[in-house]
Amino acid sequence: MRLNQSLVTANAFEKHLVNRRRKKNWGARSTGFNLMLTSMVDMFSMLVVFLLQTFSSSPEILVLKGVALPDSITPSIVREAPVLSIAKDGYLYLDQKLVGKTTDITKKPDELLGRLNAIKKNWSTSHTNPFSGEINLQADKEVQSTTVSMVMGILTTSQFQAIQLAVIGK
Amino acid sequence: MSRKLGLGPKRGLDFELNLTSFIDLLSTCTCFLLITAVWIQIGTVEIKQSHGTEAASEPKDSVDLDLVFKSPSELALNLKKNGKQFKTYNLKTSTHAELNEKLGQLVTSEGMGAEGSKLNIGVATVTPRSTVNYGELVSTLDILRKNKIVNIGVLTARGQ
Numbered sequence: 001m002r003l004n005q006s007l008v009t010a011n012a013f014e015k016h017l018v019n020r021r022r023k024k025n026w027g028a029r030s031t032g033f034n035l036m037l038t039s040m041v042d043m044f045s046m047l048v049v050f051l052l053q054t055f056s057s058s059p060e061i062l063v064l065k066g067v068a069l070p071d072s073i074t075p076s077i078v079r080e081a082p083v084l085s086i087a088k089d090g091y092l093y094l095d096q097k098l099v100g101k102t103t104d105i106t107k108k109p110d111e112l113l114g115r116l117n118a119i120k121k122n123w124s125t126s127h128t129n130p131f132s133g134e135i136n137l138q139a140d141k142e143v144q145s146t147t148v149s150m151v152m153g154i155l156t157t158s159q160f161q162a163i164q165l166a167v168i169g170k
Numbered sequence: 171m172s173r174k175l176g177l178g179p180k181r182g183l184d185f186e187l188n189l190t191s192f193i194d195l196l197s198t199c200t201c202f203l204l205i206t207a208v209w210i211q212i213g214t215v216e217i218k219q220s221h222g223t224e225a226a227s228e229p230k231d232s233v234d235l236d237l238v239f240k241s242p243s244e245l246a247l248n249l250k251k252n253g254k255q256f257k258t259y260n261l262k263t264s265t266h267a268e269l270n271e272k273l274g275q276l277v278t279s280e281g282m283g284a285e286g287s288k289l290n291i292g293v294a295t296v297t298p299r300s301t302v303n304y305g306e307l308v309s310t311l312d313i314l315r316k317n318k319i320v321n322i323g324v325l326t327a328r329g330q
Contacts, residue, residue: 037189044196051203060208070305074315075213136214141305145239145298148307153326156219164214167308 061136061166064093070141072167079164081134082119086151088140094119106150116158135160215311219323232292235282235319239299242266242306245273249289266306270313277317284318297325 017034058077063069064085085093092099094115099105105112123131135155139148152163236248243266249257259276263269281288294314298307307324314322 037193041189041193041196044193044200048196048199048203051200051207054207055203056208056211061212063210063212069212070308072213072215072308072312074215074312075211076216078212078214139304141303141308143304144300145302145304145307146300148304149298149324149326152217152219152324156326161219163217163219165217165308165311167213167215169211169213 061138062096063166064096064138067138067140068142069138069166069168071170073170075167075169076164078136078166079134081132081136081164082116082160083136083138083166084151084155086137086139086143086148088142092151102147102151106147106154109154112154113158116155116160120159131159132162133160134162134164136164136166138166215308215315216320216322217311217324218321232290233282235291235294236297237294237310237314238297239302239307239310241299242302243269245269245310247273247276266309270309273310274313274316277313277319282317282319284320287318291319292321294319294322295325296322 021034059080061078061083064087066089067085067087083095085096086102087093090102092102092105092112094112099112099115120131137148137151137155139151155161155163234250236246236250238246238248240246243263245261247259247261248255261269261272261276263272277283282291284290296307296310311322314320
């Protein structure tokens, strides 16, 4: 039985590594180190493939700090729109800027309506497409559902009728 | 002897790969992808609050579904056709998870769904309650969306 020569003999790269190690042992101890290029390239390749697979080019929205979004098994893709957030402490934020306490705003929504109208007016200057009435609503999962629905009512009166509830996809 | 004439000297099959540029490229790719990676997959659940103005364009054979929360574990389902209620279901369980499971079973068994189903649901309206939190509301909306009922509205406390 004859063995395949390529399995028995070292290739050029392995010979180079062996020779380098020998040379190192002849003189004083080297401060350098051996870098296993094959395994490093393997690792890099696997990382690149994994990251490319998980790469997403869809728009992302900033989640307000401290807001725990509810989970959903049927999420749709996020679309670019203003973001209204209801924090667990009861404060309302529009595009990460504080508007006020949610209980006060539901009673007197003038401040929020003013800011929403400003967004509508500025829409044509910053966007090429006409105003679609879309808005992303983030709310903490512990917030009362009636509070969220009252905020939705304010949004509907301000012509933001396509409300997208932000969720975490399972 | 076996070589054919006129082909010139035999070329080596081995070639050298420049690892430096290869590693450079991979490092750059890895850094870029790590920076732009999204670790939390955020999605949206679409709510259409404008169904009141679109009522005229709805098909006449469609049925409206009203879901009224009484508590996190109790729900009433009202089926309406042309504004008239013709069927009611009351679901009562011990937990909200069980309620969702029961709702899913009911929706499937009664054939409620999109166009082409036994009961073509045009619009589903959910009436929340203060004892029901937002997370529970979204999980119920999920059950409807899972059964192809996507035209969902949430009734506000003022009845809008």
